Amino acid sequence: MAYTQPHPRLSVLSTSSQSSVEHLSPTASSTRFSLPSAPSIQATLNKAAPHRPNIYDRNLNKTRGTEVSASAFAFLFSEVVQYTQKRVNGINDLERRLNTLGYRIGTRVLELMVWRAESSSKTPKRETRFLPALMSIHTQVWKAVFGKAADAIEKSVENADEYMIIDNDPPIERYISVPRDMSQLSCSSFTAGIVEAVLDGLGFPARVTAHNTPTSQFPSRTTILIKLEKSVLDREELMKQ
Amino acid sequence: MAIYGLWVINKAGGLVYQRNFAEGLAQLTSNEYLVLAGTLHGIHAITSRLSPMGSSSGAQVIEGETFKMTISLTVTGTKFVLLTSLAESKADIILQKVYDIYADAVMKNPFHTPEMPIRSEGFDARITSLVGTGQT
Known part of the structure; x- marks a missing residue:
């Protein structure tokens, strides 16, 4: 990076x-x-x-139900976007950087969610089929990250490898007004990065992007577009038999 | 009761937002609005130094025969000014809500530069839903 x-x-x-020794734990x-x-x-x-007390030593279940101030997050995310915007050329680059930042969160979200959901179970399992995995992203990941489920899942009619998660009012964009000259920009690229990391971690490599699809009722409606790699579709086909 | 207009003045005295709602105010050019906002900023500074009882937050209401302006000063020096009819009793409450909206839709927006004119669709939309056409 x-x-x-x-x-x-x-x-x-x-x-x-920067160094692998320190990587074990910054306060080891x-x-x-x-x-x-x-x-x-x-x-x-x-x-x-x-x-x-060290935050890394804290019990992972202790913070399970705690909430984060939406205002504090909004200010932080606003700074993240401003910081990123100063260091990129063009909207595509900005979206890619936001995606990368989200990816770093997604890897952690997946680890934490799997640990919380499966560690107490007598028969721990993981999602191996794509549709249940997509459903769990739509509900579980969204609830863990945003406190609510996403609004819809759609499958592309034209391309078999494309799926969409739709959020009518993404919390991270609630206070953001994108200027007209950057209207293609979707700050939900950050969310797309999270989804991409979770899918990668579950073994469904995909390219995930975010697009504004406003309706008159939901002006900040956003579509997270998932384009699966061919290997995933091939494997799904094999597992059907 | 009517709400005629809303101004937002930054801490340097520059007009960063101006919008008219109900009919009735004199039509001015944007340059004239800038001059008026700067003058009000100066008057407000004078009133805050005139207080006989120690420090003061300055003028809060300026009344004329046909209208009044209610001024709300935030701790960061931004001023919200609401031009209303004399009978309007909720100006203070409306200004507080405008401050809320400003904090949400302007300060949390990564594409806003502090102290610069407010060009945020979210702010416009929320102000519209708060004040409407200005008739209460």
Whole structure:
């Protein structure tokens, strides 16, 4: 990834990915992992929060039902879009970057959701067929990420490899008014990235894009278009028998 | 009771949003509106320094024979001005709601530049649904 790395103190995650040793955990105790090259991160973290419990050590189920301020998220996402917009040429590039950012979230969403749903089950399973996987994205992923299910799933009439998830009022776009000269831009490319990561993680490689499909009743209606790779369709065909 | 118009003045005294609702206001050019907003900004600054009781948030209502302007100052220095008929009693409440809408549709919009004129369809649409045609 060609992102310029910010100052180490600004972002723990992005610096930690620079070296594989630090990648194990940015705050791994030095008795378990010798980290001669990473004292700066250790020192910065300790100085910033001497007594607070580490967020990485927290029980994953503790935050299951907690809610996030929609306003705080709206401001954060607005900054994300502005930050990205300053570093790209053109709308396609902007959408691709937003997609990449969403992808990083999607991988984590999938891991967390599978762990929460299946870890307590006596017979843990995973989705191997495409349609149930798509249904679980439409309801489970949307509920985990946005707090509500998506509004519809459609299958393309023209192309057998295209499916669509439709959201009538995407929460991340609720406060965004795209200027007229950028009208093709859909900030839901971020959501498309999440969907792409979840599909990839489940073994259904696909290219996912977002498109504005406004209606008079829902001016910010958005279609997430999933274009599956041929291998997925071939496998689905084999599994039918 | 009628709502004639809404202005949003940034902290430097520039008019960043101006819209008329009900008929009745004199028709002015956009340049004249800019001058008026700048003047109001100055008057507001004077009124906030005149207070005999220590610091003041400045003029809140300016009344004329046929209309009144209600001014709401936010902590960041942005001013919302509502031009209404004298009988309008809900101007304060409307201005508070305008502030809500401004915070949502303008400040959370990544395509808005702070202190610059507001060109946001979301803001326009929400103001329209709040004020309507201006007749209450």
